[in-house]
Amino acid sequence: MRIPKRYGESQVAKCLFCEMQATTTNGQAVPVCKNHAARELPALKCACGxxxxxxxxxxxxxCTCFNxxxxxxxxxxxVNGL
Structure with a gap:
């Protein structure tokens, strides 16, 4: 049974580094908290390599992969263990 969202309910983005609520984005457009705003993700690889x-x-x-x-x-x- 599907329960629809009500007014005011929405998805809450979490910081990738500390699992707190994300309030901003870093230079890679990834949602992060204010403590990790300057931190960026390392080079990531796809499952194909x-x-x-x-x-x-x-x-x-x-993410976009060439393959x-x-x-x-x-x-x-x-895949990258992060």
């Missing part, structure tokens, strides 16, 4: 670029889209940050195309940022972080 090639490097990915981090992009900002309509629904948040995502795989658009890949979810969460999946890339799992």
């Amino acid at each position: 090639s490097f990915v670029d981090i992009r900002k889209g309509k629904f948040g940050p995502f 795989c195309g658009a890949v979810n940022l969460r999946k890339i972080l799992e």
Whole structure:
């Protein structure tokens, strides 16, 4: 059974480094807290082995791989162990 969102309910972004609520974005357009605003992610690799670029889209940050195309940022972080 699907329960629709009510007024005022929305997704809360979390900082990738400390799991606190993200209030800003860093230079790579990744949501982070104010303590990690200057910190950036290292070079990330895709499951196929090639490097990915981090992009900002309509629904948040995502990664692009030359071989795989658009890949979810969460999946890339799992592959890289972050």
